Amino acid sequence: MDGVPVERSQRLSRAAAQRLSLYLRCVADWPMDGEPVSSGRIAEAVGVSDAQVRRDLAALGHLGQRGVGYDARELATAIRTALGIDRPWRAVLVGVGNLGRALLKYRGFRAQGFEIIGLFDSDPTKVGKDVEGLTVESVTALGARVAELQAELGVLTVPGDTAHVVADALVAAGVRGILNFAPVVLKLPRRVRLVTVDLAIQLEQLAFQVQHGDSAARATDEE
């Protein structure tokens, strides 16, 4: 969508970007050539207020019609542009254990334009094996292969004790962002972005909501 000025979408906070990801899930389920989607429907599905949805979407430019709603296709395009996923992203995955295999099978990545194009492991018994249509390569090849594969992102599914060494190798190989599943705090150069998925935090958040019942049930993380 060329109606979104770059400066505007750059000002999105991380919290707003996360909400946009959720709105996109909701809009993607909507019939693309059907009725307009209302902010109320999105708000209900995602669990934030109607006003928050309207504010977030207003920040993307002139979308939707008052009292009518948003065109699903146009809205999906605008959100993808704002998030930077209106183009494919190429990623390598390091650590072909249970979690790595689960991610390779995960259809959601490809559906959102993320393609895993290289697999690496330090275990010599895994190197050379075929997993989900890719051949596992040695981590020692990362330096050369990331550039050859033109991979921008690295997915780290190695044990905590080797995560740092592998992250450093990915950085040296030139990736621009790392999705880290290892339960460690990684220190990376500022130019490389890091998202850490700490699965225990998700369980903690669930426990928090169960413990505190309805008062915490509605998302109150609005801005």
Add this chain to the structure above:
Amino acid sequence: MDGVPVERSQRLSRAAAQRLSLYLRCVADWPMDGEPVSSGRIAEAVGVSDAQVRRDLAALGHLGQRGVGYDARELATAIRTALGIDRPWRAVLVGVGNLGRALLKYRGFRAQGFEIIGLFDSDPTKVGKDVEGLTVESVTALGARVAELQAELGVLTVPGDTAHVVADALVAAGVRGILNFAPVVLKLPRRVRLVTVDLAIQLEQLAFQVQHGDSAARATDEE
């Protein structure tokens, strides 16, 4: 910590609860009988402002000393109490595939007081098998077993097309919260809490940060 009034911690927003989880990771790495932890150190490690950390921790009650910092042990206890993880939580896991196995091996759960005490799968070839010290049971046994095991939480690692049926079975069996890894939007009764981990969203957030560079690099999701 008995200094935290229940009403106060109930007023925590989900965003604040998420930040507390991150502070807890940082504090847990600190020597427990060592020097006090400063809000600045926590802020730097987590990537939010010093003021935000101080505000969040002030909401937990009288902690820390101005100009000195927080006692690591006291702070960890206060955060655990506020989040409701100052007691163990019992969970069952449904779907013993790659992701389920990865979660069973994940040491972070037990470290934070989450214990997976029952495994269920619909695949008859998996039922009866021993996985990580537990015997896989049939999903048809969920109704009786959740109560027997006194499980409060369910972890859902089944494919998207069966997630709804299994979630309904978990709800009927009496769990109070579900951690859902299936890429579907579940509709549950209001009394049952739901946290959905959408792994593609994590990759989207990484792409967003890479795309927009430093402007999005600092967490700006402050309240």
